[in-house]
Amino acid sequence: MSKKNLIGLIVLIAFLLVIPRFFGNPYYLGVLVWSGLYSLICMGLSLFMGYCGQISLGQAGFYALGAYGSGILTARFGFEPWPALAVALVACVILALGVGLPTLRLKGHYLAMATLGFGVIIYVVADADPFGLTGGPSGFSGIPKLSVFGLALNDELRWYYFVWATVLIFLFFLLNLVNSRVGRALRSIHGGETAAKAMGVNVAKYKTQAFLLSAAMASVAGSFYAHYVGFVNPEPFNLELSIHLVTMVVIGGVTNLWGAIAGTVLLTVLTEGFRTFFKEYRLLFDGLILVVIMLLFAEGLFLGAAKKVAALVARASCLRSRRRPGASTHSTGNPEAAS
Amino acid sequence: MSTILQAISLRKNFGGVVALDDLSFEVRAGEIKSIIGPNGAGKTTLFNIISGIYRPSSGRVRFEGKDVALLPPHVIARKGISRTFQNLQLFANMTVLENVMVGRHPRTRVGFWRSIVRFPGVRREERLTARAAKELLDLVGLADNAHRAAATLPFGKQRLAEIARALATEPKLLLLDEPASGLNVRETEQAGRLIQKIRDMGKTVLVVEHDMSLVMGISEEVLVLDHGRRIAEGPPREVQKHPEVLRVYLGEDFHNAASAES
Amino acid sequence: MDPSTILQYTFAGIKIGGIYAMVALGFNIIYNTTGIINFAQGEFVMLGGMFMVTFSRIMPLGAAFPIAVLAVVIVGCFLERATIWPARNGSVISLIMITIGGSLLLKGLAMKVWGKSSFPLRHFSSEEPIKILEATIQPQTLWIISVLLLVVIVLALFFKFTLTGKAMRACAANRPAASLCGISVDRLVLLSFALSAGIGAVAGIVITPVTLVNYTCGSMYALKGFAAAVLGGLGISTGAVVGGLTIGLMECYGAALPFQGASSYKDGIALLVLLIFLCAKPSGIFGRAAISELKRF
Numbered sequence A: 001m002s003k004k005n006l007i008g009l010i011v012l013i014a015f016l017l018v019i020p021r022f023f024g025n026p027y028y029l030g031v032l033v034w035s036g037l038y039s040l041i042c043m044g045l046s047l048f049m050g051y052c053g054q055i056s057l058g059q060a061g062f063y064a065l066g067a068y069g070s071g072i073l074t075a076r077f078g079f080e081p082w083p084a085l086a087v088a089l090v091a092c093v094i095l096a097l098g099v100g101l102p103t104l105r106l107k108g109h110y111l112a113m114a115t116l117g118f119g120v121i122i123y124v125v126a127d128a129d130p131f132g133l134t135g136g137p138s139g140f141s142g143i144p145k146l147s148v149f150g151l152a153l154n155d156e157l158r159w160y161y162f163v164w165a166t167v168l169i170f171l172f173f174l175l176n177l178v179n180s181r182v183g184r185a186l187r188s189i190h191g192g193e194t195a196a197k198a199m200g201v202n203v204a205k206y207k208t209q210a211f212l213l214s215a216a217m218a219s220v221a222g223s224f225y226a227h228y229v230g231f232v233n234p235e236p237f238n239l240e241l242s243i244h245l246v247t248m249v250v251i252g253g254v255t256n257l258w259g260a261i262a263g264t265v266l267l268t269v270l271t272e273g274f275r276t277f278f279k280e281y282r283l284l285f286d287g288l289i290l291v292v293i294m295l296l297f298a299e300g301l302f303l304g305a306a307k308k309v310a311a312l313v314a315r316a317s318c319l320r321s322r323r324r325p326g327a328s329t330h331s332t333g334n335p336e337a338a339s
Numbered sequence B: 001m002s003t004i005l006q007a008i009s010l011r012k013n014f015g016g017v018v019a020l021d022d023l024s025f026e027v028r029a030g031e032i033k034s035i036i037g038p039n040g041a042g043k044t045t046l047f048n049i050i051s052g053i054y055r056p057s058s059g060r061v062r063f064e065g066k067d068v069a070l071l072p073p074h075v076i077a078r079k080g081i082s083r084t085f086q087n088l089q090l091f092a093n094m095t096v097l098e099n100v101m102v103g104r105h106p107r108t109r110v111g112f113w114r115s116i117v118r119f120p121g122v123r124r125e126e127r128l129t130a131r132a133a134k135e136l137l138d139l140v141g142l143a144d145n146a147h148r149a150a151a152t153l154p155f156g157k158q159r160l161a162e163i164a165r166a167l168a169t170e171p172k173l174l175l176l177d178e179p180a181s182g183l184n185v186r187e188t189e190q191a192g193r194l195i196q197k198i199r200d201m202g203k204t205v206l207v208v209e210h211d212m213s214l215v216m217g218i219s220e221e222v223l224v225l226d227h228g229r230r231i232a233e234g235p236p237r238e239v240q241k242h243p244e245v246l247r248v249y250l251g252e253d254f255h256n257a258a259s260a261e262s
Numbered sequence C: 001m002d003p004s005t006i007l008q009y010t011f012a013g014i015k016i017g018g019i020y021a022m023v024a025l026g027f028n029i030i031y032n033t034t035g036i037i038n039f040a041q042g043e044f045v046m047l048g049g050m051f052m053v054t055f056s057r058i059m060p061l062g063a064a065f066p067i068a069v070l071a072v073v074i075v076g077c078f079l080e081r082a083t084i085w086p087a088r089n090g091s092v093i094s095l096i097m098i099t100i101g102g103s104l105l106l107k108g109l110a111m112k113v114w115g116k117s118s119f120p121l122r123h124f125s126s127e128e129p130i131k132i133l134e135a136t137i138q139p140q141t142l143w144i145i146s147v148l149l150l151v152v153i154v155l156a157l158f159f160k161f162t163l164t165g166k167a168m169r170a171c172a173a174n175r176p177a178a179s180l181c182g183i184s185v186d187r188l189v190l191l192s193f194a195l196s197a198g199i200g201a202v203a204g205i206v207i208t209p210v211t212l213v214n215y216t217c218g219s220m221y222a223l224k225g226f227a228a229a230v231l232g233g234l235g236i237s238t239g240a241v242v243g244g245l246t247i248g249l250m251e252c253y254g255a256a257l258p259f260q261g262a263s264s265y266k267d268g269i270a271l272l273v274l275l276i277f278l279c280a281k282p283s284g285i286f287g288r289a290a291i292s293e294l295k296r297f
Ligand SMILES: Nc1ncnc2c1ncn2[C@@H]1O[C@H](COP(=O)(O)OP(=O)(O)OP(=O)(O)O)[C@@H](O)[C@H]1O
Pocket: B014, B017, B018, B019, B037, B038, B039, B040, B041, B042, B043, B044, B045, B046, B086
């Protein structure tokens, strides 16, 4: 682990520990629990998009699979929550393999559309309720609470600690991953598939691994969702969520796990804080973010904007130094002034 | 000397275009062999087939006696063939050092799970990878640029970085696609010496190049392609005098090179 | 099931399939010139319906039709200039994301302009069903079929006989070569967005009397139209038409299957076909595998 990342982790942990002192009320904590759940999904998506250069528009589908899997197994079949989570996870990964294996070998937009279609199918199935399990459009409740090491997660504070601890663990693992041989291989795919292949990187294998990992993380987040809310219905898992997740990753900078978390928290908090505004303008807002970030700040809002500002400052100071007495502003013969 | 690479009746069509037409040749282990020919002769296509990026429409490629033409590129790289790209394909999202480290991929083994947990063995391999990459940057003379973003390197240095990256895979056969294009005279000479040094390390080098003085200066053998066919093959001196070659190749370069040689 | 019922479902399938076919054609046109899948394609359909509803309130349908199409074409051109053009040298992933962003923008704007309710449009001619062999067909279905035919014929003539059309085909075959031959790829991209927007708008206008229109209806048309395009082979016009009609028919027959709740899976069918084809034969019925490999992404 590089020094930068280590410091980042320590700062994040300190931050997470301090927050409940200032924002202790359940409502704020609830918003942060949601931020944590989305962060889980978005970290996986960031790995897949930013490091692998692929795009999935079906993360809401994997999220739904985790939620419905855990919900159905515990509420209807009497599973314990943790085994249920594991079963849902495995099922989700197998389905992801089914979608990913054939399409990941193709060019980018095929995968985008396949995952998009996959997400919508999951939604349609949950909505139509073929086997009398999902409760159709109105969903079902009665999902038990989760407990960790015998400690029942029965208030917002505990959920807050639990979800963010999970985020931290995954973040730690993923940071290790991206700064390793495998991480370099993933980034080389983004850098250029042909060259990556010629350097001995099994491109299809690594793309599949990253995709499965992103699906698995969405599934885990879904399982947590089911136990946190205690109720599952299809509505939240629509196509718009998949796109919203992509937006959260993009705003923070696709090629950066930290950015994914920052973007997710930012957007989740904003959405909560300006509920009435976002009810009306969420589509426009997401659309604008995607277009503007892609056109202007390819590295995400934070890094991209910082660099733009730095460039502006540099230009301003350069202009100033050129106007300093003695130096002619119109000197054409001076190569240094031109550069 | 033994034969390391053998192309047998290679043919490649792109729709109606015949890029390679019944091409056969051999490369002996430990030599520098150059492939020359006018634009569109099929040189890059040949490299793409040897390195597994394209599949031949028909014909075979044998590397160390085994058929490799239908293997995927990453397996071919593992077997010991590596290459550079005519149109520079460094990974723009990485530093120069990281680019070369990617080249170590087929010679290292830490996988998904182990890198997630980062056991001590993982860190050791990582250190070794970085060290090997640095040594290669030293070899090509880019040690000072290790931590620059690859995309910011000037043209000539990008070519060198590509060579270092290709060497990192520990190839037995190295394919260089126009290593001197875009380089000035001095850089070209350096590139020539580098290629010879690589050969002296025991590697076989197949070079596609338009710069005739470089080709004539370093190659043991020259293969001349035109329209995907072999029109001449042999030591540089003989190829230079070959009537077919003179007919196809009436460019200034050739005459200059020819007179420089004699 | 008796034959007349089957015929009835066939009519319904052709009706909706014709719309999917037009959406698929729109996808293909943009794909061929740029290599991009335009996620905003469905929004063109929605906007066509919306503009038509608005204009039809103040003028006769015959006049509202071309004006609505023109309005969407302008939107399409604007979209291309504002979002695609500045990113023309960008990576695949950024282009995909930009068209997704574009589709959200159009959807969001439509919501602000027209609100969240669904709007009806009066049928082009009488709503009196016409009886054919025991089954009935709505006159609007005949409108849809004729409009689809017209679009196909006009497109075919355009690509075959006009210089611009030929240039677009050249561009589809090999973009770098086309631009070397002096074809202004830049203008063709703009034109392809205009064409796609126009065809999408036409589809939206003719389907609205049957289905209503609201700001969200675009994404389903886009998904199913894409499924149709993939089924027929991405980039192939004949494929788009066959694919669209096939998916329309499958949906309608599927909804009639004799098990409980069959109709609620209607939306899943097209997507299932899409997934199956993407997995098993991504080049589609009419495509050759080699072609899809050579495309830019
Ligand atoms: N992917 C491709 N699709 C279609 N045609 C191709 C493709 N790659 C190469 N060709 C064609 O094959 C022929 C040989 O091309 P190639 O790039 O191998 O030539 P080359 O000898 O490397 O030329 P240069 O000296 O310009 O690099 C050319 O006519 C080229 O247009």
